Amino acid sequence: MLKELNTNQLLDIAHSPITKNDCEQCASLSCQGWESLPSGFDAEKLRLLGTLRIERAEECWDEHHPNGTNQWSSDAPISPKHYPYNRSDVFECASCKRKFLRYTEYGGYYLDERIRELNPKFITNI
Numbered sequence: 001m002l003k004e005l006n007t008n009q010l011l012d013i014a015h016s017p018i019t020k021n022d023c024e025q026c027a028s029l030s031c032q033g034w035e036s037l038p039s040g041f042d043a044e045k046l047r048l049l050g051t052l053r054i055e056r057a058e059e060c061w062d063e064h065h066p067n068g069t070n071q072w073s074s075d076a077p078i079s080p081k082h083y084p085y086n087r088s089d090v091f092e093c094a095s096c097k098r099k100f101l102r103y104t105e106y107g108g109y110y111l112d113e114r115i116r117e118l119n120p121k122f123i124t125n126i
């Protein structure tokens with residue numbers, strides 16, 4: 001079963017060190033803020049660690065932007081209780097252990113796989 005992660009566990013994951021710099025496997029992922037997963041990227045290079053989707057949690061579509069950021073901001077807070085983080089899974093690069101969040105945006109006629117690097121300094125427990 002997919003492991004449900006709380007904020008402390010997410011912080012632990014985010015703080016765990018990467019094992020090498022200039023990783024070729026994930027170099028094409030430049031995603032300080034949310035970006036669409038590059039179409040040529042092989043998602044098999046990412047290993048699933050757990051999820052922020054909590055089974056019995058109340059549904060929440062609100063975003064958390066106390067400082068005037070928006071969903072696309074590279075410095076937007078990562079608040080596990082808020083959208084889209086509460087729809088996200090947590091991954092690491094199988095090669096260098098860089099951490100990422102991913103979720104799927106469901107538009108009317110499209111799916112968009114999105115990815116954001118998991119930077120511990122933006123994680124907030126609100």
Ligand SMILES: [Zn+2]
Pocket residue numbers: 023024025026027093094095096097098
């Ligand atoms: Zn990597």
